[in-house]
Structure formats: C-alpha cells, structure tokens
Amino acid sequence: MSQLAPEITDVHAIVDEVWRSFLGEAEPLLARPVPAGTPFDSAAVWSASVSVTGGWQGTVTVEVDERVAAELTRQMLGVPDTADEDVADAVGELVNMVGGNVKSLMPGPSTLSLPSVAAGRAAFASESVEVARLDALWAGQPVRVTVHTAAQ
Amino acid sequence: MTMARESFQMVSSLVRRETSMVYDEGKEYLVEARLLPLAVAAGCTVDEYCRKLSIDFAERRKALDALTINETSWFRDQGPYQAFTDTMLPALLQARSTTRRLRIWSAACSSGQEAYSIAMLLDQHLPAGWSAEILATDVSTAMLARVKTGRYSQVEMNRGMPATSLVRYFTRVGSEWEIVPKLKAMVTTRHLNLSAPYLGVPTFDLVLLRNVLIYFDKTTKADILRRMLSHVASDGYLLLGSSESTLDLPPDLAPRWRREQIGRVQAHRPTGVPAPRPSPASSLVPTGA
Amino acid sequence: MRAMIIDDSRAMRSILRRILAGLDFETAEAGHGQEALDQMTAGPVPDLCLVDWNMPVMDGYTFISTVRRNAEWRNVTLMMVTTESEHTQIVRALAAGAHEYVIKPFTPDAIVDKLELLGLVSKGALA
Numbered sequence: 001m002s003q004l005a006p007e008i009t010d011v012h013a014i015v016d017e018v019w020r021s022f023l024g025e026a027e028p029l030l031a032r033p034v035p036a037g038t039p040f041d042s043a044a045v046w047s048a049s050v051s052v053t054g055g056w057q058g059t060v061t062v063e064v065d066e067r068v069a070a071e072l073t074r075q076m077l078g079v080p081d082t083a084d085e086d087v088a089d090a091v092g093e094l095v096n097m098v099g100g101n102v103k104s105l106m107p108g109p110s111t112l113s114l115p116s117v118a119a120g121r122a123a124f125a126s127e128s129v130e131v132a133r134l135d136a137l138w139a140g141q142p143v144r145v146t147v148h149t150a151a152q
Numbered sequence: 153m154t155m156a157r158e159s160f161q162m163v164s165s166l167v168r169r170e171t172s173m174v175y176d177e178g179k180e181y182l183v184e185a186r187l188l189p190l191a192v193a194a195g196c197t198v199d200e201y202c203r204k205l206s207i208d209f210a211e212r213r214k215a216l217d218a219l220t221i222n223e224t225s226w227f228r229d230q231g232p233y234q235a236f237t238d239t240m241l242p243a244l245l246q247a248r249s250t251t252r253r254l255r256i257w258s259a260a261c262s263s264g265q266e267a268y269s270i271a272m273l274l275d276q277h278l279p280a281g282w283s284a285e286i287l288a289t290d291v292s293t294a295m296l297a298r299v300k301t302g303r304y305s306q307v308e309m310n311r312g313m314p315a316t317s318l319v320r321y322f323t324r325v326g327s328e329w330e331i332v333p334k335l336k337a338m339v340t341t342r343h344l345n346l347s348a349p350y351l352g353v354p355t356f357d358l359v360l361l362r363n364v365l366i367y368f369d370k371t372t373k374a375d376i377l378r379r380m381l382s383h384v385a386s387d388g389y390l391l392l393g394s395s396e397s398t399l400d401l402p403p404d405l406a407p408r409w410r411r412e413q414i415g416r417v418q419a420h421r422p423t424g425v426p427a428p429r430p431s432p433a434s435s436l437v438p439t440g441a
Numbered sequence: 442m443r444a445m446i447i448d449d450s451r452a453m454r455s456i457l458r459r460i461l462a463g464l465d466f467e468t469a470e471a472g473h474g475q476e477a478l479d480q481m482t483a484g485p486v487p488d489l490c491l492v493d494w495n496m497p498v499m500d501g502y503t504f505i506s507t508v509r510r511n512a513e514w515r516n517v518t519l520m521m522v523t524t525e526s527e528h529t530q531i532v533r534a535l536a537a538g539a540h541e542y543v544i545k546p547f548t549p550d551a552i553v554d555k556l557e558l559l560g561l562v563s564k565g566a567l568a
Contacts, residue, residue: 010327017307017327021546022456025182076452078459086452093450096495097545100524101306105326108527112495114449225554306526306544310551314558315542319532 003149004056005131006105012134014101015145018094019138023075027139034135034144040121042066042142047122048091050099054110058131058149060099061122064091065141088117098145127151155184159202163187166205166212167219170366175219186218209347210291213367217262217292224262225311227269231416232362232391237273239414240389244357245279247387254284257356257383259346260364261288263308264299264339270360271335272317287356289344296341302331347372355385363393374402381408381422390420404428442561443485445469447477447504448493448522453545457491457522460549464562474499478507487517489561491552492539494523494530502537509538518559522547 012031019029034041044066051059064072066087073082073090082090092115100112124130125148132147163183164175175183184198191201194211205212227233244254254274258267267288274284288299309318309329322329344350346361347368359380365373377399384390390409392399397418401409407425411418444466446457454470461468469487471477473496481487490508492501499507501521508514520541521534531542541555556562 007326013305013327017305018546021307021548025185028185073452077455089450090452093452096450097524100495100545101327101526104324104526109529112525114495114497225550227558230557307546307548307551310543310547310554312554312558315531315535315539318542319528319535322528324526324528 003129003131004106005149006102006147008132008134010105011102011132011145011147014098015134015136015143018097018101022094023072023138029143030137032135032137034133036130036133040142040144045121046087046091046117046119048088048095048115048117049122050095050115051113052099052103052106052110053113055108056103056106056110056149058102058106058147059124059128060095060102061124061144061146061148062091062095062098063122063142063144063146064094064138065143066119068138068141068143071139084119088119091115092117102147122146124148125150155180155187155198155202159199162202163205163215163219167216170216183219187215190214190218209368209372210345213291213364216367224265224308226265226313226317228265228312228362229394230312231394232360233269233273235391235414235417235419236270236358237277240358240419241273241277243387245282248357252282254278254282254358255354255356256284256286257353257359258286258288259344259359259361261290261299261341262292262295263304264288264295264302265304265308266360266362267299267339268302268321268331268335270358271331271338272321274338275321275335284338286339287342287353288339289342291343291345293343296343299339299341300336302336303328304331305329346376350379350383353383355383355388357385357388359384359388359390361390361392363396365392365396365399373399374405377401377409377420378405384420384422386422386424388421391417392420442489443467443469443487444489444491445471445477445480445487446491447471447474447496447501448491449473449496450493453493453522457552460552461491463549464553464556473497474501474504474507477504481508481514481517486514489518489520489556489559491520491522494521494525494534502534505534505539506537518561520555520559522552 040063042065045063046069047063049059049061069087069091070082073087076090077086095115103110103112128148129151130146131149134145136143160180167175187198191198194201205215256270261267267286290296305328321332408423409420410423412421444461446454448454449472458468475498494501505519519539521539522543524545526544543551543555
C-alpha cells in the first residue's frame with residue numbers, strides 16, 4: 001500500500017538550503033546512496049525529531065554525527081566551545097527547520113510539534129513506515145534525514 | 153586540486169572591479185566551487201577557465217553570475233522600482249493613453265526577478281483596459297528556461313520579496329514557489345547577446361539594463377548604449393545599475409542621452425539629437441579650384 | 442533602534458542577534474510569546490520584534506494577535522521568522538498583524554532586505 005510521502009528531491013532541496021544557509025558553502029552536503037535498512041553508521045550520534053499532525057501525519061527525524069552537530073552548534077551560536085545543552089538546542093532548531101518545510105510539502109492544515117532531541121540514535125515506533133530518506137555526508141561525516149508515517 | 157594563486161587573484165580582482173564584491177585570500181575554495189561547473193562545461197580546468205575569462209565576455213558574464221549568485225533579489229535596490237511607480241509609470245500612462253499599451257525590456261534578465269518584479273508593479277498600478285508586455289532577454293538559455301518556469305527556491309523568495317506580494321503572486325509547488333500564470337503571461341523570453349545586433353527588437357517605453365554593462369569592455373559598453381538609442385522610445389527611459397549611471401559617454405553619444413534624476417535613481421533618456429554624420433571632413437578639403 | 446528576538450532556540454536567537462547587532466540594533470530576547478509580552482509591559486517597548494511561530498507557552502501567532510490588540514504597541518513592527526512556510530500560514534500571520542515574513546532557513550541578506558523594505562535600515566547597511 002502506498003503512503004503519502006514527500007518527494008525525495010524536495011526533501012533534498014530543503015536540507016540543502018538549511019545547510020547552505022547556516023553552514024555556508026565551503027563544505028557541500030553530498031548525497032550518497034545507502035541501502036534501505038542500513039543503520040546510521042556513526043559511533044556518536046545526535047538525533048532530533050518533530051511530528052506533524054493534521055492533514056498529514058508523520059515524523060521528520062534528523063541524525064547527525066556528533067562532529068557535525070558540534071560544528072553546526074559552533075556556527076549557529078557563534079562560539080568556539082559548545083556544551084551538550086547548546087548542541088541539543090542547535091540540533092533541535094535544525095529539525096524544526098527541516099520539519100516545518102517538509103510539512104509545507106504535504107496536505108494541510110497541520111501543526112508542527114516542538115522538537116525532541118537525544119544524544120544517540122533515533123528510535124522509531126514499530127508501527128511507523130519510512131517513506132523518505134536522505135543520506136548524505138558533510139565534511140566526511142554522515143547525516144541522515146528520514147520521514148516516517150504511521151502504517152495504514 | 154586547488155586553483156593556482158594567480159587564477160584566484162585574477163578572478164578576485166575581476167569581481168572586485170566589476171561588482172565591488174570582495175573575495176579575500178582564503179576564499180579560494182569558494183571561487184573554485186563556483187567556477188568548477190562552468191569549467192567542466194567549457195571542457196577545461198579551473199585555471200584554464202580563469203585565463204579564458206580575460207578574453208571571453210560571455211564566459212566572464214557567466215563566471216560573474218556564478219560568483220555573485222547571492223546578489224539576485226526581488227526589487228533589487230528598491231530605488232528604480234520606486235521611481236518606476238512614482239514617476240515613470242504615471243508619465244507613461246499619460247503619454248500612451250491612446251494605445252494603452254506599455255512595452256518593457258529586461259535586458260540581461262538572469263533568473264527573472266527583475267522582469268517579474270516589474271510585472272507585479274504593473275499588476276498593481278496599471279489601470280483597467282491597459283496591457284503590458286515585458287521582454288526578458290539573456291545570453292544564457294538556462295536562465296531563460298528558469299524565467300519561463302517561474303519557480304524560485306525558498307531562499308530566493310526570502311530576498312526582498314514583500315510578504316504581501318508573495319502570497320498574492322506565488323503558489324507553492326513542492327519546495328519551491330511558482331509565479332502565477334497572469335504574471336507569467338506578461339513576460340516573453342528571448343535569447344539575445346547584448347554585444348551582437350538586436351535583430352527584430354522593437355522600441356520600448358522602459359529598458360532595464362542594470363548591472364550588466366559592468367561585464368563588458370569600454371568599447372562594447374559604448375556600442376551597447378549607442379544601439380539602445382533605437383530601442384528606447386523618444387519619451388522612454390533607460391535604467392542602468394546604480395554604479396553604472398555615471399559612466400562617461402564617448403563624444404558622439406554624450407549629446408544623445410541625457411540623465412534625469414528620478415527619486416533616488418538616474419534615468420537615461422534620449423535627447424533626440426541625431427547621430428553625427430560620418431566624417432564630413434572630406435568635403436571641406438580644398439579642391440584647389 | 443530596539444529589537445526583540447522571540448524564539449525558543451538560543452541558537453536561532455544568537456544568529457538573529459548577530460545580524461541585528463551588525464545593523465546597530467539594541468537587542469533583547471525572549472524564549473516565547475508570554476515572556477516577550479512580560480518584558481514589553483515592564484520595560485522599554487521595542488521598535489521591532491522578530492517572532493518565531495512554534496514556541497512553548499505562547500506561540501508567535503498568538504503573540505502577534507495580542508500585540509496588535511493593544512493600542513500602546515501600535516508602532517511596533519512585527520516580522521515573523523519561522524519555518525512555517527505554507528501559503529495559508531503566511532496569509533494568516535499577515536491578517537493577524539505581521540508586517541513581514543521570513544521563512545527559515547534564511548541568509549543574513551534576507552533579514553537585511555526585509556528590514557530595508559520595512560524602512561528600518563537604510564540601503565547597504567551591511568556593506
């Protein structure tokens with residue numbers, strides 16, 4: 001059964017715009033093919049997700065290697081050193097931007113939740129289905145954005 | 153692979169001279185990232201491509217476009233658009249009251265923000281029963297295709313577009329925004345190289361030739377301004393970029409254009425003075441009779 | 442000029458604070474709409490508010506509607522800076538009294554462009 005899903009090219013465009021806006025163009029975000037079902041290949045991970053409820057129901061999740069998270073935090077906060085709470089804040093804002101834009105691709109009206117952030121891999125509910133996934137490398141480190149909806 | 157130091161210095165001084173944008177040392181990676189796709193398309197390395205820029209004006213234009221990519225915004229500089237709405241348009245509405253038709257040319261339209269910015273103003277200010285035609289030309293066919301599609305990314309939409317116009321004139325298509333059909337219908341695209349003859353190009357009430365002369369050498373600049381005289385109506389306007397309005401005109405052209413201050417911008421307007429006749433000197437040579 | 446940045450993310454407030462500081466704004470910050478209203482009631486009224494939409498306690502839409510109902514704050518310029526990017530949401534925000542709208546993500550130029558449109562900074566302020 002097919003699930004209502006955002007186009008992967010649109011998800012890519014959104015993530016790319018977020019990256020370029022806040023991390024500059026020095027280091028591009030490079031998409032890479034990763035087979036479905038492959039766990040996020042990073043030893044130390046930050047993950048964050050937002051849920052969309054209303055005309056479309058789904059969850060948007062961002063997972064990044066901790067080095068990517070730290071650099072993102074430094075760039076956004078404009079400080080050389082970052083504490084965990086800073087990283088949680090920056091990664092949360094990252095998923096808020098990606099999630100809000102993904103929401104706008106889907107039928108509405110819907111509301112966006114506040115982000116939830118964790119140090120560690122994302123956990124997905126067993127009844128949810130992955131409907132879009134973008135795997136990329138930034139400065140050689142993995143970045144993953146996934147979109148899930150509830151199974152029908 | 154890193155670009156040679158001389159290549160970077162050449163490009164950064166070109167960009168600084170032509171656009172006042174500054175690429176400091178250390179920004180080699182950025183210049184290289186922007187030029188690499190163009191070099192690949194031209195079938196050469198970035199360094200070879202940089203050498204090409206000193207002789208090839210079309211490539212220079214593309215390179216400067218790529219290096220100044222963030223400089224495109226809606227209602228860029230505001231002043232020209234304010235002057236259009238406050239002064240030029242009311243004057244043209246009086247002057248064209250019998251034909252009730254306006255013709256505008258966005259020469260070197262790039263991705264189309266200028267043409268569509270004007271289209272939005274015309275939609276708001278043109279009285280009922282009037283029509284307007286905007287010709288958008290560019291040397292890049294890729295740019296013309298973008299203008300025709302009329303789709304812009306979120307980041308592009310954020311640049312200078314008033315929110316009220318965004319909701320009025322754009323619809324969301326995937327992650328992009330698309331201009332509404334009624335404004336698209338006002339804009340016609342056409343491939344044109346400004347330094348080649350303007351075949352079949354009519355006369356316009358307003359020609360926008362902004363921030364493009366900077367890409368040409370002195371002789372070509374004068375030549376373009378000379379040929380523009382046939383394409384600006386006798387009571388029409390030519391708008392150059394703010395840094396270009398003070399260009400020194402060659403002696404034959406100086407009496408044929410006059411500058412008029414309109415609000416914060418200077419418009420060039422034809423004076424109606426005819427072109428000097430070619431070399432009457434021979435008839436003055438004493439015949440010895 | 443005085444600006445208040447209202448966003449639940451400190452990282453986002455930091456980005457906006459640096460842009461506004463470069464434009465010679467004095468800035469204050471709040472993590473949600475209610476905190477911003479409390480500060481505006483107690484202290485100096487800002488000339489400009491940059492307002493996120495989705496925040497805990499009081500969201501930006503409610504904040505804007507509340508500010509617009511108070512005549513004392515009629516001179517405050519309100520600009521949404523949010524990831525909410527549906528056509529309908531922008532229309533709603535404008536109808537509630539927002540003067541401008543910036544969609545996240547944005548570049549510093551986008552903020553400057555919009556503040557120029559609003560007449561709050563003069564052309565080329567960042568140059």
